[in-house]
Amino acid sequence: MTSIPLRQIRAVIAVCEEGSFTRAAERENATQSGISQHVAAVERTLGARLFERSAAGVVPTPAGVRYYKRCIEAVGILDSAAEEARGIASDVTGDLRIGLMPTFTRAVLAPALEQFIDRHPEVRLHIIEGYSGLLTELALADEIDFAVVPAFEGQVGLKVTHLVRDPEFLISRPRPDAAALTPVRLEDLRPFKVIVPGRDNVRRRNLETYFQTHGIEVDSMLELDAMIGTLELVARSDWVTVLPSLISVNDIRTGEYTINPIDPALHAEFVVIQPSRRTLSTQARLFLERFKAEVAHIQATWAEALAAPSFRGAPKARAWNP
Numbered sequence: 001m002t003s004i005p006l007r008q009i010r011a012v013i014a015v016c017e018e019g020s021f022t023r024a025a026e027r028e029n030a031t032q033s034g035i036s037q038h039v040a041a042v043e044r045t046l047g048a049r050l051f052e053r054s055a056a057g058v059v060p061t062p063a064g065v066r067y068y069k070r071c072i073e074a075v076g077i078l079d080s081a082a083e084e085a086r087g088i089a090s091d092v093t094g095d096l097r098i099g100l101m102p103t104f105t106r107a108v109l110a111p112a113l114e115q116f117i118d119r120h121p122e123v124r125l126h127i128i129e130g131y132s133g134l135l136t137e138l139a140l141a142d143e144i145d146f147a148v149v150p151a152f153e154g155q156v157g158l159k160v161t162h163l164v165r166d167p168e169f170l171i172s173r174p175r176p177d178a179a180a181l182t183p184v185r186l187e188d189l190r191p192f193k194v195i196v197p198g199r200d201n202v203r204r205r206n207l208e209t210y211f212q213t214h215g216i217e218v219d220s221m222l223e224l225d226a227m228i229g230t231l232e233l234v235a236r237s238d239w240v241t242v243l244p245s246l247i248s249v250n251d252i253r254t255g256e257y258t259i260n261p262i263d264p265a266l267h268a269e270f271v272v273i274q275p276s277r278r279t280l281s282t283q284a285r286l287f288l289e290r291f292k293a294e295v296a297h298i299q300a301t302w303a304e305a306l307a308a309p310s311f312r313g314a315p316k317a318r319a320w321n322p
Helices: 006-018 021-027 032-046 062-089 109-119 132-140 202-213 227-235 245-251 282-307
Strands: 051-054 057-060 094-100 123-129 146-150 158-172 193-196 220-223 240-244 258-261 267-275
Touching: 006 021, 006 032, 006 062, 021 032, 032 062, 057 062, 094 132, 094 282, 109 123, 109 282, 132 146, 132 158, 132 267, 146 202, 146 282, 158 227, 158 245, 158 282, 193 202, 193 227, 227 240, 240 245, 245 282
Parallel strands: 094 123, 094 146, 193 220, 193 240
Antiparallel strands: 051 057, 146 267, 158 240, 158 258, 158 267
């Protein structure tokens, strides 16, 4: 088969991700007619129609979707090869823009940053904290190298890879009726006044599904997309919240909060998303490796804490008594 030039392949990728020949042309610094000609040339070579054109926009056909996915893989391999060659030939430098949820900025970020900056001082770091909706938009707009968000069904224009499956814990103020790190059943807690993230946050949907599935009666629900505010309110009131273990590892022994595993277990899945149009830079890949190592270290810390004799021999919490 006749080989297809890379510029034509990139035109197909751009149209598929942008859903518009006009926006694809703007993104590729080309003319609309030029992009149309590239796509038409690919369709002639393949003998297949890749897009359905209408007044509402441009939608890939089943053949177009399949071709797009393979093109993303192929272009990614080429970009990775170039990035690896540059990384070997020179020191690690350049900009690095990362989007993180508060789940990761509270405990994971600082130690990961400390080691990364020490090893790669020439990298210019930009860390953006936000919730999943904002971070997904930034990744789609190619304004960040990667972001960490709750797992979701995926989206055209994004490459999604699994990061970690993390248990969620009940976080409350210190209470005499419940020992720290002992399992609790949320349906036994009365009154159950819980702080949850906003509806645009994937974790909110997961929490509500868990509540409904396990017959948990919620007496009061407060929507709060502010992690510091959430923890401050929990520390001084009878409101509780449910958070991944990764954010609460530094609170294991402080006594500022009571942390309890939930029975039956509830887990949060987190993924790394990145613009599918390009591969991770050397600096992004190295930071992600350090970041993953810190996540693994925190999970090992939790495993050790929960396996301690004081945890194994402790009784379950009694009925809620704020």
